[in-house]
Structure formats: C-alpha cells, structure tokens
Amino acid sequence: MKNRLLLAILALMCVSLLSFGCASKKVAGPDKDSWEEQERERLAKERELREKLAKVAGELGSMIYFDLDRYDLKPESRQILTRKAEILKQYPEIKLVVEGHCDERGTAEYNLALGERRARAAADYLANLGVTASRLSIVSYGKERPLDPGHNEAAWSKNRRDEFKPSY
Template sequence: MNAKRIFGLMLVLLMLVALGAGCAKKTADSMPAGATKVEISDKDTDWQQPAPAPESRALTDDEIRAQQREQAQRELGNMIFFAFDSSELFPESRDVLTSKAETLKKYPLFNIVIEGHCDERGTSEYNLALGERRAKAASEFLNQLGIGSERMTIVSYGKERPMVDGHNEAAWSKNRRDEFKIQN
C-alpha cells in the first residue's frame, strides 16, 4: 500500500510538472519588431503588429499659402471704431493697428483692403467721404509703422453696409468702423 501511495503521489507530481511546462511563454526576444503585447486571456498573450502609419504628404505651395492667408486674415480681423463724425484714431485703435502692422510684416506676400464704414446718419455722399477718411487714417498710421502704401487699398462703403441694424447709439457705434481684409 505504501508503494501504491508513493506511485500515486509521483503520478500527480508528474502531471503538475507536465502542465506547467506544456506551453512555453513567448519572450521579448521572440516578439516581432514594432509589435506590442496584447492580453488575450489570463494565461495567454499574443503579439499584435502596429497599424500602418497614415501616408503623409508634403503640402503644396498653394496649400501653404492658403493656410498662411487664413492665419493672416484671423490676425487682421479685428476692426477699429470711430467717434461720431470723426476719422481720428482712438488709442485702442492705434494698439490694434500696431498689432496689424506686425502681422503684415510677418506675411509680406499679402496686401490688404481697408474698408471705411459709417453709421446711417448723414447723406450718402457725406458718409462715403467720411468712410474714406477713416480708411485713409488707418492706412497712414500703418504706413508710419513701416507698411508700404502699395500693400494697402482703401475703399469706403459709407453707410451702405451696416454691421448692426438699428437706429440708436448702440447700433451706430458698431457701424462707425474700419474693417481689414486680405486682398485677392
């Protein structure tokens, strides 16, 4: 009976050794290059190849220019505003124009159009002249900051293109403005 018991214990021990050595684990040495370890279950692992990188291509000159144009327009987008019946630049407007001059220096390939606007009060002829004086005031200030006059075109829309509809000071103050756009 002792022999049977020893034989049974040895058989159980052999089975345990066989189970433990049955599947050898993969080591880092056997992992394919660029692969990552993925857990399939508590006991098994597998190796997964990385997804191929998306094909990248270089941007064309036209695409680069279009991106620069969009960025320049965003930076030039701030309007400046004026007092009633005036083309004098506020100190805040001078700060905005100084920032615009830096943008124009950064993007020397682009020219701008400065659009002068007025509120609805006054005749069309008067407001066209006032809008021109407002656009010219911004242009002259930019010129003093080193932006060549050949890079700027001025246009007046007078009261023809209000930004805000209304017949009160809140609307009028937003319509007395200069807008800046990249020239086509």
C-alpha cells in the same frame, strides 16, 4: 539600257536619302514634366499662402471703431493697427483692403467721404509703421453696409468702423 541604269541610280539615290535622312527631333517647347512641376510648385505656394492667411486672418480682420463724425484713431485702434503692421511685416505676401464705414446719419455723399477718411487714416498709420503702401488699398462704403441695422446709439457705434480684408 540607259533607262534601266538611270532608274537604278535614281532608286539608289532615294534609298540613300532615306537611310541618311535627319534624325527625328523633339519639338522645342515646354517639357510636360517641367510644366507639371511648375503647376505643382504654384499650387504648393498658393496652399502655403492660404495657410498663412488662415493663421493670421482673425487678427488682421479685427475692426477698429470711430466716434461720431470723426476719423482720428483712438488709442485702442492704434494698438490693433500696430499688431496688424507686425503681422504684415512678418508675411510680406499678404495684402490688406481697408474698408471705411459710417452710421446711417448724414447724407450718402458725406458718409462716403467720411468712410474714405477713416480708411485712409488706418492705411496711413500702417504705412507709417513700415507696411508698404502698395500692399494697402482703401474703399469707402459710407452708410451702405451697416453691421447693425438698428436705429439707436448702440447700433450706430458698431457701424462707425474700419473693416480689414486680407488677401494674397
């Protein structure tokens, strides 16, 4: 009889523990809807940036040209850079890579250094007009990426340039 009583008490305790147990809890962590909403917002922002970039890519991508063995900015180059600065101030999300290029004359080392000075001149001018320097980067390709493969003054004058690559 003691065993039956003990067994009944044990069964009663098990039933009471099961009925009074903890309520089911949701696992803590990111909510699926929240994650999906964040992803939608991220994609919308990226789409908006792409649209802004497409709108101004033509003007931001316009090149400037240099005289032989020079890296000083011509008046027409300053006008182009001033317009680029206005656009960059209007769209603070956009960054700009300035690429310096040279014609085929001169050594590779000389042209790499000259291309860097050309890119630096344009980037410094933009920074002086109020574009944050952290949004600008420079690279020199020297004579490695000619725009015109010709071997005459007409081709060389096209190759002495800065190109501008906008991104976000």
